Amino acid sequence: MAWTGLVLAATGCSGTALDGVLGRPRSPADAIRVTPGDGKKGVRPEQRLKVEVPDGRLESVRVVRSQDAQETEVKGRMSADGMSWRPLKDRKGQKEGDGRLALAAKYTVDAVALDGHGRRSARHTTFTTYVPEERFIGYVTPEHRATVGTGMIVSLEFNREIADRAAVQRAIHVTAEPAVEVRPHWFGTTRVDFRPERYWKPGTKVTVALKLRDVEAAPGVYGLQEKSFSFTVGRSQVSLVDAAAHTMQVRRDGELISTVPITAGAPKTTTYNGKMVVTEMLEVTRMNSRTVGFGGEYDIPDVPHAMRLTTSGTFLHGNYWAPNAPGNTNVSHGCVGLRDVKGGSSKTPAGWFFDRSLIGDVVEVVNSHDKKVAPDNGLGGWNMGWEEWKSGKKAAHGSKKDKGERSAR
Numbered sequence: 001m002a003w004t005g006l007v008l009a010a011t012g013c014s015g016t017a018l019d020g021v022l023g024r025p026r027s028p029a030d031a032i033r034v035t036p037g038d039g040k041k042g043v044r045p046e047q048r049l050k051v052e053v054p055d056g057r058l059e060s061v062r063v064v065r066s067q068d069a070q071e072t073e074v075k076g077r078m079s080a081d082g083m084s085w086r087p088l089k090d091r092k093g094q095k096e097g098d099g100r101l102a103l104a105a106k107y108t109v110d111a112v113a114l115d116g117h118g119r120r121s122a123r124h125t126t127f128t129t130y131v132p133e134e135r136f137i138g139y140v141t142p143e144h145r146a147t148v149g150t151g152m153i154v155s156l157e158f159n160r161e162i163a164d165r166a167a168v169q170r171a172i173h174v175t176a177e178p179a180v181e182v183r184p185h186w187f188g189t190t191r192v193d194f195r196p197e198r199y200w201k202p203g204t205k206v207t208v209a210l211k212l213r214d215v216e217a218a219p220g221v222y223g224l225q226e227k228s229f230s231f232t233v234g235r236s237q238v239s240l241v242d243a244a245a246h247t248m249q250v251r252r253d254g255e256l257i258s259t260v261p262i263t264a265g266a267p268k269t270t271t272y273n274g275k276m277v278v279t280e281m282l283e284v285t286r287m288n289s290r291t292v293g294f295g296g297e298y299d300i301p302d303v304p305h306a307m308r309l310t311t312s313g314t315f316l317h318g319n320y321w322a323p324n325a326p327g328n329t330n331v332s333h334g335c336v337g338l339r340d341v342k343g344g345s346s347k348t349p350a351g352w353f354f355d356r357s358l359i360g361d362v363v364e365v366v367n368s369h370d371k372k373v374a375p376d377n378g379l380g381g382w383n384m385g386w387e388e389w390k391s392g393k394k395a396a397h398g399s400k401k402d403k404g405e406r407s408a409r
Contacts, residue, residue: 031121032058032111038125045100045129045214049074049107050086056115057082067105074107085111103214103222104131135224136160136217138172140208141279141379144229148360150199150236151277153379154182154208161189163218168192171223173209176200185389187376197386199362202253204233237361239353241316241336243271243368246327248336250353260349261327262336263319269333270370272314277379278361280308281354284344287315297333304344305354309336309363310378316363318350336365 029038033052036043051061063074075088087099101107109125138156142148154174162168165186174182174194178201186192200206207230212223240249243264250258265271285306288299304318318340325331326339326349338350345351362382375384 026115026121028121028123030054031056031115032113032123034109034111034123034125036107036127038127040127042131043101043127043129045103047101048086048099049101050084051109051111052084053113053115055083056113056117058085059112059114059120060110061085061112062110063087064108065102065105066108067102100214101129103129105129132220132222134160134221136162136212136221137224138210138212140210140229142231142359144231146231147234147358148231149278149358149362150202150233150360151238151275151362151379151382152200152231152233152360153277153381154194154206155379156192158190158217160221161218163189164216165189165192167215168212168217168223171211171215173207173211175207175209177205177207180204182206183390185375185381185384186392191376193379193381195381195389199236199238199382200233202233202235206231206233233360234358237357239361239363241271241363241365243273243330243365245367246330248338248353248363250356252356258352260338260353262338263322263325263328263332264330264336264365264368265332265334265370266330267369271330271332271334271336271365271368272310272370272373272377273365273368274372274380275362275364275382276309276314276373277382278307278309278316278357278359278363279311279378280306281357281359282306282308283354287317302342304340304342305338305350307354307357307363308378310373310380312377314373314378316353318344318348318354336363 031053035050036047049063051058058078061076063076065072065074076085077088078085106126106128112120112122114120136158138158141155142152156172169184169192176182176196180196182194182196184192184194207228209228210225213226215223217223236253238251241262241264246262248260248262249256250260284302284304286301287303300321304320306315306317308315314334316336316338319326319337320340320342322331323339326337338353340348340350346355372383373380375381381389
């Protein structure tokens with residue numbers, strides 16, 4: 001009898017150690033393994049999301065990402081044997097596509113599995129990802145839904161220096177309908193511009209998709225934007241300013257519609273040569289010489305019909321204080337002046353031109369005793385050849401800071 005008791009005791013010990021073998025249920029955490037673990041916080045983006053079972057198969061897996069008060073289901077794929085699940089390679093640019101987790105997000109995982117004995121288990125887990133202390137954004141030109149001239153260049157100015165320009169560039173997609181090749185060019189570490197080889201064709205619709213969210217642009221600095229916007233190219237208007245002849249020829253869709261008298265930069269304050277793009281239009285503005293690198297030569301509080309051509313301060317604007325200069329002599333501090341009246345009028349040459357212009361129109365200056373405007377001064381990228389633009393090498397045309405920043409008179 002004593003021997004029999006020993007045998008029974010041994011049998012009882014064997015049953016406790018082999019719960020799974022004898023058919024006793026496992027805990028959900030043993031039956032379904034989720035990485036990152038339940039309740040984890042500050043999970044780094046490079047950690048991979050996966051759901052696995054040690055035996056049996058997964059019946060279903062649902063993963064939801066909560067970010068910026070929005071919920072998105074994360075698409076995934078089961079392995080052929082049903083024992084693991086991974087996020088799909090995302091062709092639409094969502095961050096799970098390359099296996100990286102989104103930042104500042106909460107993930108919820110709900111999985112159901114059958115083990116090797118046909119018993120069903122369910123598991124619910126959550127984890128949250130790392131919240132970056134530093135973010136970068138890009139300020140985009142032109143505006144969403146704008147109608148622009150054929151010379152518009154898509155320009156992004158970043159609020160942080162970009163160390164990994166290739167990663168940021170991959171996350172920006174500029175497409176056109178009808179299709180045309182659009183290529184980027186970097187100006188330093190905070191700006192990238194996009195343009196086709198030639199001016200856009202009228203009627204083209206351009207879409208800019210920014211998939212910068214969670215892109216690491218520099219160590220510890222991640223993107224914030226995930227959005228798209230578009231603009232439409234209107235009619236073609238290209239104006240040719242001849243500083244020596246004191247005229248501006250205005251062509252609409254290739255046809256000359258008017259020749260307007262102008263005044264350009266005086267001999268000591270000449271106007272840049274080259275192609276410039278209208279980036280701002282102001283019915284009236286103040287122009288003060290001290291704000292653009294000069295002394296106290298002028299301060300005009302009510303310059304009418306002002307159209308910005310460069311970041312450094314070159315404008316095409318109405319001129320009422322030197323009424324005899326347009327068509328006869330160059331008297332400005334680098335701007336292009338058209339005849340106007342105090343307060344402005346749509347019946348003057350300046351008012352007529354202003355009313356028929358769009359942001360994105362091209363104004364080209366020739367025959368001025370000055371150098372060509374730098375490609376990064378305003379939207380001056382049309383002054384760079386296509387091969388040079390594609391190569392990524394900055395042209396040696398100087399900089400928007402290389403000269404007293406011109407404006408007015």
